[in-house]
Amino acid sequence: MKEEMNMKINQLPAKTFGWLHMNATDVSGVTAKQTIKIETQKPESVVCVLSDDKLQQVETGMGKDMDQLRENIKGTPTFFESQEGIKEADPVRLKFFYNDGVKDYHEVGFHVKKDSSLTIIMDYQSEKSKDGLAAVQTKIVAEENSKVCLVQIQRLGEGFQCMNDVGVVCEDGAEFDVIHLILGGKDTYLGCRTNLHGQKSSMNAQIGYQVLGNGKLDMNYVADHRGKRTISDIKASGILNDHGFKLFRGTIDFKKGASGAKGNEKEDVLLLDDHVVNQTIPLILCAEEDVEGNHGATIGKLDEEDLFYMQSRGLTEEEIYRMMAKARISAVCQKIPDEKTRDEILRNLEEGVLDEA
């Protein structure tokens, strides 16, 4: 890809006041190639396939411009397929290691067959203080009664731009869990759209993030409830420090016909510096009567009673804030079903990844 692309990504499903600048995000001068090799570990039952029509049609959270970027790259997708009825205990591990200055785009896909289960760990890494572009589009089709757990960890260098785009279709009874941990990079764009097409299908998103320095985190989570009795639960928890900027878009969209559906959304943000910018826009769109939708947000400082309680136990305010900041990230880490990955991230946390906070 030679020409730079100006992209409009993470568009809100329903626009609001233009002056808030939350409706979409413009990213200019994007250029990438498919350059790096993904380090892959997979169980034998999971096979690689060259193409998959269903996966190609999945819509993603960042939107059509990400598909256009894929077209411009003309790269080769990496598609996986599980076997029907096999509940795989070992995860598929994809490690993306980016060298300094690399601008890479990859498309991956997982077709998780009927009655099977699969855990996918995707780890984006580079050396600290390096820069580049890590763009990854992940598409998942979760067939009837399948279970998918997607864990994506972003721990890139301080100058990296990350475009992490996810799209999922859930058929009847399918369960999709996603864990997103954003621990590094400079600018992170994250889109995740789940089409709860099948009856009784569900999605559960756990998001943990820290945005430090001049970092930026721009998110767009969408749960499209189309099937009856579908369930979504989106929980985001994080900290902002220094000049960190974060925009959380979260949408629960009850389409007509999604009777009996339930959607919940919760955001909890701890602000640690007076120069941070925290933007939150949690939408509930509803075209169906028989649904239950809730969202809540808590933004700012720690609750005064909690603070007082901990101070009465001999902790200073600075120690309390540091402890609570770590607790937010480690609470999300604890949800990672793969012990090896979980321990590695928790060890990183203990070693002081978050001490700057």
Add this chain to the structure above:
Amino acid sequence: MKEKTYVEDIDRSIYDMKNDEKDAYKVKEGLTPEIVEQISKEKHDPTWMQLFRLQSLQIYNEMEVPDWGPSIEGLNMDQIVTYVRPNTHMSAKWSDVPKDIKDTFEKLGIPKAERKSLAGVGAQYDSELVYHNVRQEVAEQGVVYTDMESALTGPYEDMVKKHFMKLVTPRDHKFAALHGAVWSGGSFVYVPPGVSVTIPLQSYFRLNAPGAGQFEHTLIIVDEGAYLHFIEGCSAPKYNVANLHAGCVELYVGKNATLRYSTIENWSKNMYNLNTKRAKVEEGGTIQWVSGSFGSHVSYLYPMSVLNGVGAKSEFTGITFAGKGQNLDTGTKVVHNAPKTSSYVNTKSISKDGGISTFRSSVVVNNKAKETKSSVSCESLMLDDISRSDTIPAMDIRTKDADVGHEAKIGKISDDAVFYLMSRGISEDDARAMIVSGFADNVSKELPLEYAVEMNNLIHLEMKGSIG
């Protein structure tokens, strides 16, 4: 299969009465510099206002319609008459008001309310006020309550000039610019320092002419330590052509002053209600918005509070009821610009019979606004599966020293609540009616009793007996 509960639409027969058009003067349809100049001439504007109107028109022509919110494609400005002067002059006696117009306001209950529970009334019919009066004891306290035109050329001209469209400028959005170009009518209120107006003032806006627009301007200045409750009501009969309301409300709340601004909006369902309301609140001051939106075909309505002084407060309590053919996009905006400011938002919305209700809000906490608190709560009730209800709240927080909370719920009438009430001997229909009308309690308990009764009548009586 279980029968659906049906909630009847609001009875509009009182509001739908039509009078023959006996206007003294009206401009041609459309919007041109000539029409704007004609309005200016008719109203004997001072030169600065004439120029202001023409500049606003230019801004209107330059600006785009919003690319968010309900469609306003059915609104064709080339078919809207922007100024209609009724065949009468403003009077301080109801007996001087022409019979048909007086009868309209009688049926709407305005003179009765004035006698019973108001400190002053302004009644606007189409583009001009036909009645304006304030109780002597209130006037003696130095309270000024007059029509905007008189204020513009009278002893308060400088005060008006200093504040008029300074809070909502014509560049705010396309319909604020339209307002700046063709505004007419409305009220000016000034409450001197320390004066507490214990009973409310009310302005009522009635639009009778089909295909017309109403562009009244309300400017209220509540000086240091003063208190005022201002009530705004509006209605119109339904026609088959689009009518437009693009009013503008600018409220200046002084240091330690309190202003309560209550609105019961009941425009007809051919109305495009593109109204702009904004309050600027100084140190220790409080703005309280109470807003009921029941009418209109399309509404864009987001009263905004700009909390500029230390410790300034904003409270917003609202209800929106969207029925058949209605797309009501309502909510509020708050900007925290100073330390220790606080905002509290509590809204309810009901969608039925294909109606679309959208709650839209923004809370902005700037870097200077340390120790700020904000709480937003919105609840939506869907009464059938052909309606729609959306919640679009935005928060932009730029200081660590803030405590911002938000919660929203959407759903149907709770089966558990119906079951509980039925176990206490209440019929299912009554139980459902009770739950729906109780949903509006947040607003009705904030209104003066007479208005709460009127609003409850609007909702409760129409629901009861028509459910099942």
